[in-house]
Amino acid sequence: MPEITIEYEKPETLKILKTISKYFNFRVLAVRPGKKTLLTVNGVTIVLADKAVDTSGMEAVFSGRNIDASDLRAKAWQRH
Numbered sequence: 823m824p825e826i827t828i829e830y831e832k833p834e835t836l837k838i839l840k841t842i843s844k845y846f847n848f849r850v851l852a853v854r855p856g857k858k859t860l861l862t863v864n865g866v867t868i869v870l871a872d873k874a875v876d877t878s879g880m881e882a883v884f885s886g887r888n889i890d891a892s893d894l895r896a897k898a899w900q901r902h
Contacts, residue, residue, distance in 0.1 A: 836850070836852060
């Protein structure tokens with residue numbers, strides 16, 4: 823399912839979005855900024871990342887291999 827992010831300032835906006843979601847068959851998931859939350863998609867728990875993640879261990883895997891990130895994402899999410 824496609825997903826979008828809407829940023830808003832007034833709390834009334836969220837109420838309006840929740841109301842119209844009933845008529846247009848979409849879901850509204852409210853995430854508070856700054857809070858770490860766990861998401862579950864099809865039974866798989868996804869932990870939201872931040873800048874504190876140490877990716878230095880991945881450098882040896884990807885360095886010098888001329889890998890395009892968009893190609894990697896497309897191939898990784900294909901079902902076999």
